Amino acid sequence: MSAPLKVMLVAAEASGDALGASLAKALRVRLGDRVTFVGVGGVKMAEQGVQSPFDIAQLSILGIWEGLKAYPTVKARLADTVALAVREKPDVAVLIDSWGFNIRLAKALRKANPDIALVKYVAPQVWAYHPARAQTLAKAVDLLLSIQPMDKAYFDAAGLENVFVGNSALAKRFDRADSQRLRAAIGVSADEPMLLVLPGSRPSEIERVMPAFEDAVLRLKADRPELVVVVPAAYTVVEAVKARVAGWPFRAHVIEDEQLKDDAFVAGDVALACSGTVTTELALAGRPMVVGYKTGAITYAILKRLMKPRWITLFNIAAGRAVAPEFIQHACEGEALARAVGELLDDPERRARQTADQYAALDKMGRGMPDPSEAAATAMIDFLTARGALQG
Numbered sequence: 150m151s152a153p154l155k156v157m158l159v160a161a162e163a164s165g166d167a168l169g170a171s172l173a174k175a176l177r178v179r180l181g182d183r184v185t186f187v188g189v190g191g192v193k194m195a196e197q198g199v200q201s202p203f204d205i206a207q208l209s210i211l212g213i214w215e216g217l218k219a220y221p222t223v224k225a226r227l228a229d230t231v232a233l234a235v236r237e238k239p240d241v242a243v244l245i246d247s248w249g250f251n252i253r254l255a256k257a258l259r260k261a262n263p264d265i266a267l268v269k270y271v272a273p274q275v276w277a278y279h280p281a282r283a284q285t286l287a288k289a290v291d292l293l294l295s296i297q298p299m300d301k302a303y304f305d306a307a308g309l310e311n312v313f314v315g316n317s318a319l320a321k322r323f324d325r326a327d328s329q330r331l332r333a334a335i336g337v338s339a340d341e342p343m344l345l346v347l348p349g350s351r352p353s354e355i356e357r358v359m360p361a362f363e364d365a366v367l368r369l370k371a372d373r374p375e376l377v378v379v380v381p382a383a384y385t386v387v388e389a390v391k392a393r394v395a396g397w398p399f400r401a402h403v404i405e406d407e408q409l410k411d412d413a414f415v416a417g418d419v420a421l422a423c424s425g426t427v428t429t430e431l432a433l434a435g436r437p438m439v440v441g442y443k444t445g446a447i448t449y450a451i452l453k454r455l456m457k458p459r460w461i462t463l464f465n466i467a468a469g470r471a472v473a474p475e476f477i478q479h480a481c482e483g484e485a486l487a488r489a490v491g492e493l494l495d496d497p498e499r500r501a502r503q504t505a506d507q508y509a510a511l512d513k514m515g516r517g518m519p520d521p522s523e524a525a526a527t528a529m530i531d532f533l534t535a536r537g538a539l540q541g
Contacts, residue, residue, distance in 0.1 A: 154180065154539050157239035158188035158199055159230060159254060161208035161247035163350045163385045164426045166191035168245050168270060168317055168522075173197040175526035183539075187237045189230050192384055202229050206352065206385045208250055223250060231257045234265070240538050241266040241529070244290070248273045248282070255289040266538060268529060270294045272311075275303045277466075283307040292532050294525045298515065312528040315521035318429040319514060323415050326434070331412035335379070335402045342418050342494060343377045344369065345436065346401070348390065349423035350383035357443040358423045359393055364483025365421060369490060370399055376494070378402070379417060381410040419493045419500065421486060424461050428473070432464055432511055437503040439474050439489045441481040464510035472506045 156176065158169040170193035173186050177197070188199045195201065207222050227250065234242065242258055242265060244251035255267050267290040273282040276299040286293065287309035295301065296316040304311040332339060346366060348359040370376055378401040382390040387405055394401045404410050414434035422428050424442040431438050440462050460466050462473055474489045476482070493500050508516075533539035 151540060153182060154184045154241070154533065155237065155239040156184060156186050156188075157234055157237065157242040158186060158190060158194060158245065159242065159251060160188075160190040160194060160245040161205055161250045163191060163205075163383050165245035165247055165271070166193045166205065169194045169199065169243070170197045171317060171520075171522035172243065172270070172525050172529075173199060175520075175522040176529065179526055179530060187233065187239060189226075189233070202233055208247065226250075227253055227257065230254055231261055234258055235261055238262075239265065241268060241533060243268045243270050243294075243529070246271040252285065252289060259289070266291055266533065266536060268292045268294060268532070270525065271296055272300045272304065276300065283309070291536075292528070294528055296521065310532070312524070314524035314528060315515055315518040316429070317521045318426050319433065319511065319516050319518065320520050320522075321430050321433055323411055323434045326408075326411040326415040328412060328416035331379075331404075331409055331416040334409055334412075335377075337377050341375060341377050342373065343379055343416055344490065344494070345413055345417035345420040345422075345431075346378060346380045347420060347422040347427050347431075348380070348386075349425065350385050350427075352386060352389060353444075354423050355386050355389045355393070357445075358441060358481065359390075361441060361443065361481045361483050361486060362421055362423075363393065363397070365486035365490060366401070367397070368483055368487035369494070372491065373494070379404060379413050381413050419490055421490050424475075424477075428462050429464060429511070429514075432473075432504075432507040433516070435504050435508075437473070437493050437500045437507070439476070439486060439493065441476045441486055443478055443481050464507055464514060467513040468506065468510035472503060472510055 160166045160169040169190050174197055176184050186199050189201045190199050191205050203226055207226055244255055258265055269290045272293055272295045275283045283303040284307045287307035293304055293309055293311035294314050295311050298313055346362055348355055348362050366378055380394055380401055381404045391403055394403055404413055417436055420431050420436045420438040422431055422438050422440055424440050428440055460471060460475055462475060465471050476485055
């Protein structure tokens with residue numbers, strides 16, 4: 150019997166960790182004991198048996214200045230990851246999202262082992278900015294598993310084999326979520342209004358976005374003393390979130406448990422959310438929201454010149470309009486955020502309209518497609534079989 154296929158999965162932040170865990174699970178269902186895993190990831194990949202050599206919170210970096218400051222750490226973790234690959238000798242490496250780290254890793258892995266199969270899972274958003282990255286990626290990896298249908302034309306033109314597998318955020322289900330379970334867990338009644346506050350999953354987002362969100366929440370709570378504030382926190386930043394929330398002059402409920410987070414997504418009346426994957430998940434759960442975001446001044450100035458879409462929230466881009474209000478950079482400040490959230494809290498009909506419009510935009514994005522992890526596993530198996538790395 151031939152040796153099992155050894156798959157290296159590399160995720161540098163929480164959203165990639167979830168993708169890696171789902172892909173590992175899908176591959177194990179298909180291949181059983183014919184596959185083993187090594188790699189870099191977080192708690193969800195650890196649950197699938199992938200023991201990371203370091204905490205990926207060190208790599209959850211966004212912004213040019215932040216990246217420069219963290220460069221020595223990133224360089225060290227890159228070396229650790231290459232060393233892991235040299236030691237474990239995987240047949241294939243799947244590099245998940247995190248463009249800055251993983252494009253460097255792809256080049257380093259190719260240099261260390263020219264025969265390794267390299268797969269990129271989640272494309273850089275060449276349709277939004279940096280179209281030249283399609284050519285860069287085509288030279289660095291062998292296969293792209295893309296999550297946006299608009300990726301295909303760019304990577305076909307670059308000559309990179311690519312498969313659209315769908316966006317895992319669109320496959321997330323909330324049919325087992327229970328709003329009453331969440332309310333019972335935190336001790337509030339069914340009729341108390343609830344605001345969800347989601348300040349991001351990266352340390353830099355807590356540093357830059359949380360102060361504006363905090364100001365908005367203080368204003369909203371002052372005008373609405375009965376408002377229940379719930380903060381579902383990503384594990385990568387939960388301690389930082391707890392430290393900020395501990396200083397608020399009222400109780401806010403920080404939620405760490407994954408099931409209770411899903412419960413919160415269906416229990417809240419309105420969400421105040423940092424831009425990211427979570428906005429798609431909130432929309433799937435039927436939560437109207439206000440979106441805020443801040444990054445470093447230099448990063449923002451560059452991105453503003455490069456970005457093609459007028460919005461940063463994916464379902465807003467799909468809709469071609471600001472279905473959910475966005476407050477970016479200087480506009481992301483407490484008074485404006487509180488006003489927009491307050492308008493939703495005070496107007497049930499407005500909430501219902503926004504929820505319906507969010508659903509319509511999600512339909513354009515592919516809501517209801519089969520599980521992307523299954524599609525990604527199929528694409529990988531087909532690719533590896535064609536290369537001779539996996540026997541049928």
